[in-house]
Amino acid sequence: MRFKTIMVPMVCATVFLFASCVNQLEGVLKMTGNEPFTMLVLRMDDGTVVQVAGNMEKELSKLQNKRVILKGSFSETPGSGLKPPSFKVENIVKVFEE
Numbered sequence: 850m851r852f853k854t855i856m857v858p859m860v861c862a863t864v865f866l867f868a869s870c871v872n873q874l875e876g877v878l879k880m881t882g883n884e885p886f887t888m889l890v891l892r893m894d895d896g897t898v899v900q901v902a903g904n905m906e907k908e909l910s911k912l913q914n915k916r917v918i919l920k921g922s923f924s925e926t927p928g929s930g931l932k933p934p935s936f937k938v939e940n941i942v943k944v945f946e947e
Contacts, residue, residue, distance in 0.1 A: 873942060874899065875918045878909060890933060891919065899923075903937040918942040 876893035878901065889901040889910055901909055902924060909917075921938040 871920065871922055871939070872936075873918055873920050874936060875916070877914065877916050878912050880910065880913055889913075891917070891936065898933045899936040900933045901938055902935045903939070905938045905941070909938065909941070912941075912944060916945040916947070 874891055874893065876891040876897075879890050879892050880887055881890050881898075882888050889906055890898050891901055892898050901919070903921065909919075918941075919936070919938045920940050920942050921936050924935045924937045
């Protein structure tokens with residue numbers, strides 16, 4: 850009985866932790882910087898900027914200046930130097946047509 854008392858909360862905490870790591874962000878995709886140091890970023894309505902990373906960068910770069918909802922997870926701690934936090938995109942949830 851003691852084992853179940855300890856394991857159930859630990860399993861629940863682990864599931865909650867991993868579920869909270871996946872985020873959905875909405876904003877406008879923009880290319881920033883000068884060649885050869887450009888980066889694709891997502892600018893949200895509150896002015897927050899995150900760098901877009903992952904295997905979908907090429908596909909996402911075709912959606913510049915479009916509003917999108919992206920699903921993924923942060924791969925770097927926010928506020929590390931001058932570079933914005935990095936958001937690794939898993940998939941595109943929605944592209945808004947204007």
